[in-house]
Amino acid sequence: MTTITNFFLLFIFIFIFLSQTTSLSKGCHPEDERALLQIKKEFNNPSLLSSWIPHTDCCNFKWSGVACSSLTNDRVTDLSISNNIHITSHFPSSIGNLPCLQTLFIYNLPNLTGPIPQSIIKLTNLIYLTISETGVTGPIPKFTDKFKNLVELDLSHNNIIGTLPPSLYKLPSLSGILFNNNNLSGSIPSSYGYFNSSHVSTLDLSYNNLSGKLPISLAMLDIYVLELAYNNFEGDASMLFGSYKKTLVIDISGNRFAFDFGRVDLSHTIATLDVSHNKIYGNFPMAMENVTFLNVSYNKLCGEIPKLGYFNTFDVSSFVHNKCLCGSPLPSCK
Template identity: 40%
Template sequence: MNSPPPLLLLGLSLLLFLSLPTPSLAAERCNPNDKKVLLKIKKSFGNPYLLASWVSSSDCCDWYQVECDRTTNRIISLTIFAGNLSGQIPAAVGDLPYLQTLVFRKLSNLTGTIPSAIAKLTHLTLVELSWTNLTGPVPAFFAQLKNLTFLDLSFNDLSGSIPPELGQLTNLDAIHLDRNKLTGKIPEWIFTGDVPDIYLSHNQLTGPIPKSFGYYNYTTLDFSRNMLSGDLSFLFGSNKTVQIVDFSRNKLEFKLSNVVFPASLTSLDLNHNKIFGSLPEELTTLNFQYLNVSYNRLCGKIPTGGKLQSFAATSYFHNKCLCGAPLPAC
């Protein structure tokens, strides 16, 4: 049997080679538009070492700080965390249309205001812009992101009042606005419905707690270290499910002995206020993990039983005339 001519074999081999997929192209999953946006973001930050894996010659789905959807190969997560990165959040962030998670955290050289371009990211479910030096107001445009379940803007230098529009975020599970420089009153009918965890501590908020908070259930309420005043007894009740309450270091003034505490309560911190009355006997039935009512105007004997005697005297001292273990006898 005659062998095929050498030129024919060469041609067949060349044809076979050309029909094979190019390795670099076959491996590339990242959407080219997303890749351009990410490289633009890197450039806006001055090409920092933190984003060293972001190079045009590699697949952006393999880069650090990002995640691609396995089906669409679109960027769904941008998480830049704890590194040497300077500048402002670039508007280009808003050009990643499938983004679900956006995190800039523990970046002390991140400055400027929160860009309005974020409002274009309607698929966002989690936003965490915390432990930075961001300034300016809490943007009302977050209300447009109806899919948000978690919003964390804590540990920044944000100022101004809490925008009432945030009350339109009906899918929120938690909101952190703590450790900023927020002022003014807490708006009525905000963070109502099913927002289990609310953190507003370490700001300069004033006025009373809105009565609308009394109509809903929460898991954690931390409004400590503000300048809030008035009564908060309406937050409690036998039908409530709140577990952790911290309103310490405010200017609250109400009668504690009239409060009905829910069985769910495990942590109560009311220190440094103007609360008067006595400690209700029902506190002995609660499974407290933490309790502090020091620096108030409470009187009477500390009820005996439950967890009340398991806390140190520092949880009770500096009241008007509170007595009984762990304080001196009445």
């Protein structure tokens, strides 16, 4: 056999080997493909997911909203399905069959209904979880401390019911917690005062049906953004403030809080402060010179409005319907 013939046969062998290797490493793990196709089926095969075609590579960015990572051996790590009124289904339980998922983004699917399936707690590699602006109901899933990498948990603007999960403080990397605009009820667990302040930056529980008095443990909560607006809370909320804290935003408006505002120690970093529509009394506290947005309307405050910082930019609406406030922009003090 000539050298040329040997070379030709070797070339054919290499070509066949490479072809087989390429076909075997098509870039989409078969288990992920099966899971995605089942998710598509449970979504009632919407046109939005028409690019999810069997026996094609789900990792080549041609499957809408799907991304893979070579760091996970081409397993699906990102799933984004959003902005579609034509998806009319229950939340697919097969979502839990994507074990390497790191980002799940379900947004603005108003006709997506039913509870968030418990299978979601199998996705312990999640870093970002967003299920927002949907018709999803049912309780918040019980996320365990196995979610060591979860940074942001956004379940806002849904129809979620039930109580706040008390064990969230055990998630070591959690930074943003957004449960606002749902139908949650009950009180804030005392364990929420034990969030890791070096990680948690935002807690938004506003626009729910939460009630009761705040646990004193929240005095330990030191985060940038705290929003409790428009619930049914009552009693003392002064423990949320503190001159030593890094607070940027506090919004406790639309509740029934009652405490002496003048005895509060404000953070020097606070920029947005909304305590309107409560039963708060007393005078203005110190350290308000850095506040750029203020609303204390509909309370029982008294005394002269300070003349410092940004106060000359606040209009009447920031101060109306108080017991005896006076000074610009309200009538002058007698």
